[in-house]
Amino acid sequence: MSELLLSILRIGFLVALWWFVLTVVSVLRRDLQAPRDAKPLTPARSGKRPSPRPTLRARKTSTQLVIVEGALTGTAIPLGSSPIIIGRAPDATIVLDDDFVSTHHARLTPNGNHWMVEDLGSTNGTWIDRTRVTTPTVFRPGTQLRIGRTSMELSS
């Protein structure tokens, strides 16, 4: 085989190999941005960051809060720039008629690009996935906020 053809093939193989690697990397990138991949971190212990750029998911501000479980399933509450109170009291933003919910149970506050969850001293606790919220915690899209029998998620 001629010298020229051989060196074209030699470079051609490297191009093919790199094309493969870069395709894998691009799938990886898309995967990082997919909201569904935003699984919760198991608390405290994980020394590793969840991904090289963990902020990617939080970049887009969520525009609504969707109730995915409980009596109000399917309700979507539009999110603005003001805090939201969840509780049994009639003056709460989201009124949950549930014995397991305290009068003023939890507060959602916008903070930059994400929403913070704060427990207002409830009896039965506020949970993000399986972690009890004790200090103001970031509420990420893809995680579930659970209050009494109701679960809700952020969506854009």
Added chain:
Amino acid sequence: MSETLNRYRVSTRRSAELALLVGAWLIGVFAWILVDSATGETSFGGWTSLLSAGILLLITHGVVRWQAPYADPLLLPSVAALNMLGLAMIHRLDIAAAQRAISNGSPMPTPDVYLQLTWMLVGLVAFMLVLFFVSDHRRLQRFTFTAGFAGIALLFFPLLPIIGSEVNGARLWINFLGFTFQPGELTKVALTIFFAGFLVTRRHSLALVHKKILGVGVPRGKDVGPLLLVWFAALLVLILERDLGTSLLLFGLFIVMLYVATGRRSWVLIGSALLTVGGALAYQAFGHVRVRFNVWLDPFADANGSGFQIVQSLYGFANGGIFGTGWGQGYPQLVPFAKTDFITSALGEELGLMGLIAILLLFAIVVERGARAAVATRDPFGNLLAIGLTTVIGLQTFIVIGGVTRLVPLTGLTTPFLSYGGSSLVANYIIIALLIRISNAARAPEVTDAELVLRQDGDGSD
């Protein structure tokens, strides 16, 4: 109902996996064609090998689709690409060995690539069996101590008189029905399960109970016990089997898992101190460790003797340069053990720095995906198991490629998925199967207990 449907319409990315898997296979075919055309070899046996490898990969993909539909889509294609590249390089070295035999008039050596292909079959079958039988990785926690005993037993198996055999000064192999097997490779998997199960129950006492000395938390004496035990076992491997690589790997694995379980830097410090002490002791006591170390510092001092391997390997990299000599056009056969420990230098010579970086990136992707599965899993045992398995692959790759490129002292270990060697291939496919199982659990939509109750209620009232 539509909300429920919405929640469960999750992109599984199985099609991306299939496309990448085909890509990985095509890379291997391309490499194989280049090898054959450059060396003038026209064996059509190659095509049946390539086709069977491709069909095997497709079947494996089908099993993943069926058994772990939400699994990470990048793990399998990445390791398949590495495996295919390894097959092509072993085929290329087979041709070189055959040509040398012809010119010397010595008997033809049997090609190794078909045996490696058989091991790929065994490895992928093991992969599928793991996916079948380990339907939930948390079940493995029940086998913590069984895995621990099995791991230790496997580790010291080669020392038994009849079945154990010694090759190149290291006693690592067992002979079984004409096959040689390196049980130490399976030990990695068993001990990772053991460490994960052991540490997950003790992580709080290991993390919280400590005294502050000089600003660093120092754990209680009785908590250091297990660490000392593992350190001692690693030293025993080094002494009795003369296997520097495995002992380094196991000890490094344990330190990483301790650190991840407790989040305390003091364990890393204590571990590094023990490693230094162990290394210094080994350097003083054993000739072969001293030789390895001195060769690392100055390989050219005895370039035709003890430094021969590493010097040939470095010449290989130099001959390859940035873009490599091209498949079949270098002289990788001049490096001893080119098919096993030194396959990286063979690939570095023929694919150059660019090719080698691409290969290292594939390893990096495997490690990234493994670490991601580890942080995304919701149970602590799964976290530890995934990070441990990832560490095994990452650390082993680092130790062996670092050794071949003279970054760290050379220790005998196989390069995962690339090297010729059945036990290593099978063990690594088992590791990937477990990582796929864990990533499947991490990425699957969560079904909560409350949700199950709700659904049952719904069924009852409708």
